[in-house]
Amino acid sequence: VVVIDLKENVRQGGARNRGIEIARGEYIGFVDADDWVDLRMFEKLYNKAKETKVEVVSCGLDYIDSTNTISGANIKTNLLVNGIIHEEQRELLLIGMQNFAAGNLIRKSLLFQHSIRFPEQIFYEDNYFNVVVGLYANGYTYVFECLYHIYINPDSTTRRRNTTHVSQRITVLKMILNHFQQQGYSKKYHKFLNYYTALTLYLCAFEYLDRQDMPSYHFIQKIHLYLHSYRIDRCNPYLLKHFGYRGTLAVWLLRHLPKIFWHSWILSNRLHLNTWPLMHLSRKNQKS
Template sequence: MRISIIVPVYNMAGDNKLRFCMDSLTSQHLEDYEIIAVDDCSTDNSLEILREYEDKYPGLVKVIHSEINKHQGGAKNLGIREASGDWIGFIDADDWIDPDMYRLMLEKADTTGADMVGCDLTLVSEHTYQVSDNVEKNGNPSMSGVLDHDKKKQLILDGGRLVVKIYKRANVIDNKLFFPENIFYEDNAMSNSFLLTASHYEYIEKPWYYYYQHQGSTVHSFSEKMCQDRMEAGRIMLGEARRLGFFNEFRQEIEFIFTQLFYVNTLFTYMPCVKPARMSFVKELTKEMKETFPEFENNSYYVDRVGGEEKKLIRLACKSTALFYAYYRLLWGYRGLRKRLKK
């Protein structure tokens, strides 16, 4: 078996999302592959749709039904354990891919000896195979080749998403690359583990993955629980770096990625999006950040890559949670008033 494509599914029946995804997978220009669709205890008719595909494509589509909702991480783990392909790929059930994507990625692996291959994605807001103007690069050509220290640094900083890559199954199993369950942001927790345990990466500069943006997407909804999950993903990422033995070699890069994930993204999602935003949450978040990496504001990547306003606000939060909270509220209240007056 060449490749196992793992699809975690939870309530994706509406808007033709699941069928469009499955049609793109069953139409791959490839032989000897399997699609493992894992229904994560859906409450709509997603499971019935998957069973239809399993009946229509025997031997190609395998459906697993989880009696307990474990989030995408748990669904992916079920798929990994059932996979029989030499390679593993992941796709979200509301996205779809070019019909040549996996064939061409496997051909690249065959000709180069790579054990990880990736491509770009295009962000779309309708079901189409037309590449949009919004293409997200998930690497650059300089990352391709045998992964030395410098290439791995690039992968940590700009390696892109897990779903646009394929991985040798032996590497996944041997390194126990299983996802955290029952939380969001499971990919963020495991991204470095997948990237840095590879030995040869090939990047293909083609937008073959269609990332569907819609109101039901995780990126369009936030809660305090999701912010807490993002923090937990950061903790797991650090634990993985230590478990797999690459924390010391890439401390600066990992510190920065942790700072972005655990602190910067969480803080500036929590404050405008979670109602009510509790000052005690910000205080605990900042306290743990400072305890984990006391000098994070001096990290060279932080200095170069974090915006000036964000750094100013973070500096204030580290000095006084109360002052940060009050200043932030006044600032955004003022900006909101100006916006209303301009209408």
Template sequence: MDSKISIIIPIFNAEEHLSKCISSVISQTYSNLEIILINDGSTDGSLAICKAFADKDKRIKVISKKNEGVSSARNTGLDVATGEYVGFIDSDDYVSELMFEKMIKTMIDYQAEVVECGYINCDYNGNIRKIYELKESVLDGEYSCSYMYLSRQNTTNYNWNKLYKASLFIDIRYPHYAYSEDYWVNTMIFNKCKRKVTISDCLYYYVFNEKSAVRSKFNIIKRMDTINAAENLYDFHSKHFDKLCSFIAFYICNYVLTFYEMISREENKNEIYQKQLNEIFIKYFYKIDNNTIKLMGYKLYVYMLVYRINPYLYFLLKRMIYSGKSIYCKNKK
């Protein structure tokens, strides 16, 4: 078991927690690693930290480039990676020292092309917020791998808790979306994955960061990339596994509801985007089949039905539910 793993870490202004991240990688019990640090135009001390680690460990490669975002950084790493397998880590997270030993052993034992593990959500002090444990499973065939991913059965959207066979990325690179780039890439990967294995071990530590892209101030222009990515995938699967398009349609409609609600809460409501969201919803709502509703949840579908009747009625319903929860929490205290 001596196959090389390329580990790609995109870095942007991460000096506060970068050392912990890199230390967790160089301390792996599996040593045949190529550690690729992509400094994506950092303006703090991140590059100096990378160089200091590289001076001590010959497995580390440091590439510094202008700031173009996480997708560009990952693609740069993929372009230079020489390992038979590839994994990704976010610069403010860290991993168990056993992570890549367990992942590569599973990969080889099962002759898999993707291995996924559970993860732990924690804060910067290591306090556990939640444990996300997955069930052990083996999936064979491109359709089964795609079905389980798009139906969100025993999986996650992320790339950092997965180990991939590098050959899967020969004709795949991260798109330049502000959001949902992982969703897009994983959908394309599973469309060509012949075997995927899931292990129950929680080996990745996802550090909750208030300043991350997902929790930054709502920007409808950027957030529309979530829907743009999904629409692209819908068109793709309409020519490949068309039965899976229903799951993507559900994904799109669910985000339409989320974005409509967030726009409606703003003082200056963007009516142009509200209209655009309504048009997108109508286009995909009737593409959702009964199997998808059963798997994804009736509660969300009821919200969609209310939205279809009247978007503003949906907003009032959600506001009423939110207000009720707030009152309950105050009374509980």
């Protein structure tokens, strides 16, 4: 065990980057402070990685509250990519990669070969990290067990009510789009980036509304303006498959008619309806 004593708070991304730099093993994994793992998690992920010769292995996650009750689980029932990746499967991997840095085992040489690191001093840093890992990994596979346990802490930095850090999703999204553009991949992976932009901006709007006691339309308008500047392809097969028609309609309203989007949410919330498009998808993708 090596203790790294950082003299300043560099947040999650900075701390993970320092760990990557001094790591001496063949593979790297991450565990967040409040969480815990199955005693055999890393053994199982490592054996799977050696057996399949891939660079990234993931496992299922579950969510446990303060009463030790499992409040949800996330196991991929439909694995989009399994094994060595052929280029035509790359977009499927990018869509299938989970948003968490935790619950993965990643070959260290992949991170150094492509200079992959976490953004520092920002929330949602693992969104950027995982997308870039998915862009360069030569293979991916999965262990169909919930081996990583996420503690649901309502006072954590990303679950606390009435904060506006959710806007940093947009900052991280811009970093992802810039990386693809700088590396010459924007056109090649246009469908994924189009889908990912729509998802991120919808989640940004949803999480803000869901976590504010007195939400402001001004914040929704800011998201609308950015979404309006980016052309969302309504015929994108990934958008239709993962959002459905109701979800696609919600994104369209946010892009073109934000006031109707706003008032629809307010009405649904006041009537305590659980029918808002993508509500389940949004909560599943929220960060711990």
